[in-house]
Amino acid sequence: MKEVFFAKLDRAARYVTPFLLTVVLLLISHVPMNAPGMSRITPLLALISLFHWGVYRPDLLPAYSVFLLGLFHDILGGAGIGVWTLIYLLVYKVAELQRRFFFGKTFVWVWLGFSILAAFAIGIAWSINSLLTGQLIHLEAPAFQFLTTVGFYGPIAFVFFYCQKVLLVWD
Amino acid sequence: MKKNQHNKERIFAPVKALTQRFAYGFLVVLAFALMLTGRIDPRFVEGIRVHVTDAVSPIIDVMSRPLDGLAELFATISNIMDARLQNERLQIERDTLLHWRHVAQQLEAQNKELRNLLKFNPDNSPKFISARVIGDAGGAFAHTLLVNAGKKNGVRKGQAVTTGNGLVGRIQEVGSLSARILLITDLNSRIPVIIESTRVRAVLAGNNRLKPRLIHLSPGSIVSPGDKVVTSGHAGAFPPGLPVGEISSTGDLGIQVKAFVDPSRTEYVRVFDFGMTGILPAPEFLQDTNSSVTSNTQ
Structure with a gap:
């Protein structure tokens, strides 16, 4: 009986890990860095998380969790609601559909794949925000945000692989 | 018992399969619906936002504390x-x-x-509420800050937010423990200002870049780089004379203003309570005034 309980707890912990890690990343990206100019170009850390789990373990992050994460991003940020919710869902789906392509590929290929997807995500965010506000938003900040997001992919992915090894043993 | 379970499975299995198949599409539609709701009924969205931000603000507050050390390090390096x-x-x-x-x-x-x-008879001197910046929200598409003071501390929608150097923005949303500041650089920020030396009126419009622009200047008015821009107090949004910034250039990009305050380096702000309702009167304020009017007539 006791073993069943712990087995259940273990399963629950596995299922919750990717979600919680993404929540933590979302919170981190909203903490003021106090570095000059940094606030406007904070990397989209949660996007890295979505891509990673979409490619490697989509079974651990269901679509409704992705929806909730996007909603959380929209609520924390001050821009229009629903924008990042939609983008998160799209990014996750594309990552999940293309996952076969990334299997067995070197880090550089995966990184390149992520860069394309991040550009696509920030592009959509820019278009929707421009539409919602009725004017073309300057591309400067989104471009820098893209660069920092791509730059942060390496370290974050490293942490995720470590978590996968320690917490979520490959079935 | 087993038969019962089998029956249940027989009924729910197709439903489950159907929901799994359409769950993704449903969520995408829901995201679009949210976007539309945000446009049609911003108050509803604001209500949700305020509550969630309130719940999360203590966590972000704690997370931001160790970074103060980092901020000091940046400051020390640039000072040296x-x-x-x-x-x-x-x-x-x-x-x-x-x-x-x-x-x-x-x-x-x-x-x-x-x-x-x-x-x-001098005006009542303004009261102010000091608050710590706990969140740098918005990213590339919105310029807002979260602070750890809310309705409980006396913060109200529309109030001016300053530091020792000048205007930071105004209160956009208020929760009971936290509030969101719309920075003067945000795309949606419009502040009536005046050029201090020439008394030319204008509107300071944010454009999501570091330097907001001056628009709607009276025709024929002359401005030059270095002119100081202060709030005009028109529209009742802000008290007059709060320093905002100085004109940095008057080129093809329009008249750009360099703000006196750099929001990315702001750790503490002062929320001013001048007793003005602002261009965005809070519903509770309207209710208060209504009730006070009725009580007076009674």
Whole structure:
């Protein structure tokens, strides 16, 4: 009986890990860095998380969790609601559909794949925000945000692989 | 028992398969619906946002504390780097300020005398609420800050937010423990301002870049780089005379204003309570005034 309980707890912990890690990343990206100019170009850390789990373990992050994460991003940020919710869902789906392509590929290929997807995500965010506000938003900040997001992919992915090894043993 | 379970499975299995198949599409539609709701009924969205932000703000507050050390490090490094230049500049500034102190003392004495002559009744001095910046929200598409003071501390929608140097923005949303500041650089920020020396009126419009622009200047007005921009107090949004920034360039990009405050380096702000309702009157304020009117008539 006791073993069943712990087995259940273990399963629950596995299922919750990717979600919680993404929540933590979302919170981190909203903490003021106090570095000059940094606030406007904070990397989209949660996007890295979505891509990673979409490619490697989509079974651990269901679509409704992705929806909730996007909603959380929209609520924390001050821009229009629903924008990042939609983008998160799209990014996750594309990552999940293309996952076969990334299997067995070197880090550089995966990184390149992520860069394309991040550009696509920030592009959509820019278009929707421009539409919602009725004017073309300057591309400067989104471009820098893209660069920092791509730059942060390496370290974050490293942490995720470590978590996968320690917490979520490959079935 | 087993049969019952089998029946259940028989009924729910197709439903489950159907929901799994359409769950993704449903969520995408829901995201679009949210976007539309945000446009049609911003108050509903604001309500949700305020509650969630309130719940999360203590966590972000705790997370942001260790970063204060990092901020100090950045400040120290930049201080050391330009210590000599800073010293020279400060000496010049000190000489100028000493002169101004002398002038101010003279004027104060004169002012006092004149007030006595006129039996002038001064305005109530404004109260302010100090708050710590806990969140740098918005990213590339919105310029907002989260602070750890809310309705409980007396923060109300529309109030002006400043630091010692000048205007930061205004309160956009208020929760009970946290509030969101719309920075003057945000795309949605419009602030009635005046150029201090020439008294030319204009509107300071944010454009999601570091330097907001001046728009709607009266025709024929002349502006030049270095002119100081202060709030005009028109539209009742802000008290007049709060320093905002100075004109940095008047080129093809329009008249750009360099703000006196750099929001990315702001750790503490002052929320001013001037007793003004602002261009965004809070519903509770309207209710308060209504009730006070009725109580007066009774």
